[in-house]
Amino acid sequence: xxxxxxxxxxxxxxxxxxxxxxxxxxxxxxxxxxxxxxxxxxxxxxxxxxxxxxxxxxxxxxxxxxxxxxxxxxxxxxxxxxxxxxxxxxxxxxxxxxxxxxxxxxxxxxxxxxxxxxxxxxxxxxxxxxxxxxxxxxxxxxxxxxx
Amino acid sequence: xxxxxxxxxxxxxxxxxxxxxxxxxxxxxxxxxxxxxxxxxxxxxxxxxxxxxxxxxxxxxxxxxxxxxxxxxxxxxxxxxxxxxxxxxxxxxxxxxxxxxxxxxxxxxxxxxxxxxxxxxxxxxxxxxxxxxxxxxxxxxxxxxxx
Amino acid sequence: xxxxxxxxxxxxxxxxxxxxxxxxxxxxxxxxxxxxxxxxxxxxxxxxxxxxxxxxxxxxxxxxxxxxxxxxxxxxxxxxxxxxxxxxxxxxxxxxxxxxxxxxxxxxxxxxxxxxxxxxxxxxxxxxxxxxxxxxxxxxxxxxxxx
Amino acid sequence: xxxxxxxxxxxxxxxxxxxxxxxxxxxxxxxxxxxxxxxxxxxxxxxxxxxxxxxxxxxxxxxxxxxxxxxxxxxxxxxxxxxxxxxxxxxxxxxxxxxxxxxxxxxxxxxxxxxxxxxxxxxxxxxxxxxxxxxxxxxxxxxxxxx
Numbered sequence: 263x264x265x266x267x268x269x270x271x272x273x274x275x276x277x278x279x280x281x282x283x284x285x286x287x288x289x290x291x292x293x294x295x296x297x298x299x300x301x302x303x304x305x306x307x308x309x310x311x312x313x314x315x316x317x318x319x320x321x322x323x324x325x326x327x328x329x330x331x332x333x334x335x336x337x338x339x340x341x342x343x344x345x346x347x348x349x350x351x352x353x354x355x356x357x358x359x360x361x362x363x364x365x366x367x368x369x370x371x372x373x374x375x376x377x378x379x380x381x382x383x384x385x386x387x388x389x390x391x392x393x394x395x396x397x398x399x400x401x402x403x404x405x406x407x408x409x
Numbered sequence: 410x411x412x413x414x415x416x417x418x419x420x421x422x423x424x425x426x427x428x429x430x431x432x433x434x435x436x437x438x439x440x441x442x443x444x445x446x447x448x449x450x451x452x453x454x455x456x457x458x459x460x461x462x463x464x465x466x467x468x469x470x471x472x473x474x475x476x477x478x479x480x481x482x483x484x485x486x487x488x489x490x491x492x493x494x495x496x497x498x499x500x501x502x503x504x505x506x507x508x509x510x511x512x513x514x515x516x517x518x519x520x521x522x523x524x525x526x527x528x529x530x531x532x533x534x535x536x537x538x539x540x541x542x543x544x545x546x547x548x549x550x551x552x553x554x555x556x
Numbered sequence: 557x558x559x560x561x562x563x564x565x566x567x568x569x570x571x572x573x574x575x576x577x578x579x580x581x582x583x584x585x586x587x588x589x590x591x592x593x594x595x596x597x598x599x600x601x602x603x604x605x606x607x608x609x610x611x612x613x614x615x616x617x618x619x620x621x622x623x624x625x626x627x628x629x630x631x632x633x634x635x636x637x638x639x640x641x642x643x644x645x646x647x648x649x650x651x652x653x654x655x656x657x658x659x660x661x662x663x664x665x666x667x668x669x670x671x672x673x674x675x676x677x678x679x680x681x682x683x684x685x686x687x688x689x690x691x692x693x694x695x696x697x698x699x700x701x702x703x
Numbered sequence: 704x705x706x707x708x709x710x711x712x713x714x715x716x717x718x719x720x721x722x723x724x725x726x727x728x729x730x731x732x733x734x735x736x737x738x739x740x741x742x743x744x745x746x747x748x749x750x751x752x753x754x755x756x757x758x759x760x761x762x763x764x765x766x767x768x769x770x771x772x773x774x775x776x777x778x779x780x781x782x783x784x785x786x787x788x789x790x791x792x793x794x795x796x797x798x799x800x801x802x803x804x805x806x807x808x809x810x811x812x813x814x815x816x817x818x819x820x821x822x823x824x825x826x827x828x829x830x831x832x833x834x835x836x837x838x839x840x841x842x843x844x845x846x847x848x849x850x
Binding site: 295299300301302304305308331333334335336337338339340341 | 736740741742743745746749772774775776777778779780781782
Binding site: 289290292293294299301 | 436437439440441443446448494
């Protein structure tokens, strides 16, 4: 599972997907055009990232008690094809580092079962302590397979 | 501004509306049928209640620091007529007590400018301390004009 | 699976649950209090009803092409206990008729795996043709097991 | 009102804001962290774009009847600072063309009254006919001040 970002997305290097999770479009997620509203893809992507972190033994609440928060600093989302009511789809998640404090989540959405590409996303996160970006720490990076 | 609940709603006594606030339907709040999704009316009603409480000098965060939380225990919503994209509407809010611990918010939604009745709602709330329903306190009731 | 509505809910007769579907609370569905926002339960309930109708071979789009729409006319929701981030839960669905044009969905939410009761809901729907309530038709009622 | 995109955003040329609209954060838009959930900014941005288009005399439904649909093909959102419950904010909107078929909406969110920068967004749209990207037409471009 190797990804090549296309021209409109910036990441050019190959990134392996480490995680995948399935969804079903619910009717209330669709708008007047009969397709999933653009903002709802960000909800899907957030849920997939959180599932991925949990699968790696990373707990937001434990990090928070330790004074470390993970926040999203930038979202880039390319809408390739719309999802409709009751479509099944999966979100694949890969990660890489960007500089010292940023972690980039590469997330693609594919319709099931035909594998139609729906969305390419690149979500940049940062670890913060007291609201300031900090090095996420070797323990966190190790759990993410980034060291 | 006097309300008579109709047969399907339980409150029979007359309640005066104490507060009103205006909204505009946003496109993302509409679903595939081209009308506001049913759940979104509860979002509107919640926002109107919070605006009402703030207009009365009631702060959730101050109450919470004082150990008191206000929660919704029951919602009754009658959908009379649908709102559509870009409709303007107002929510009128009245209150009454029910027993020792419950406060009932009577909330009606009217389209602007024609006054078409859209929703009758009756939202029951309770004050809780450590998760248990308690008497809301005379200070709170006084701010709400209920003593 | 027999239901007895409690005092605050009106349906007193016993209704058998015909359908059940599972969910997982997603973080974006929780609000500042750290619990699922009240309006989101209506989203869950809607999705469970639509899944139930589909399991019975009832298609909204086919009904709509035939000029028949199913709408919600009233929602009664009793909030018993809050769901939190990552809670698993199931929604059980039963139905009964009310008069000639109305169908009532009795829907209860239970946390998994401990079976804690979260929500009792009673959602009244009606079939409409050109915006007017009509008899839903024997074909629809038969699919729902109501004739 | 001149915009200079910073390093993380691609548009470098100066763009004039043509439109501005105000919002108030509603409690249900905030998540467990007590700040507006990331996806909700896309809802705000969509509403501001639609208000802008309407202010220019552009009607989605009339365009649709004419066979032309406006869709979002890419969203880039930089989260600078979080909004909290009851914050007031404004969204400023500017536009430019990109190639023959794409229109770029430059949208910034500022907190009111202190003018704190909250979000920089760059939303790329395209006109489509039968699902295929097309030249939007001189009438539309003229209404947008792009010819």
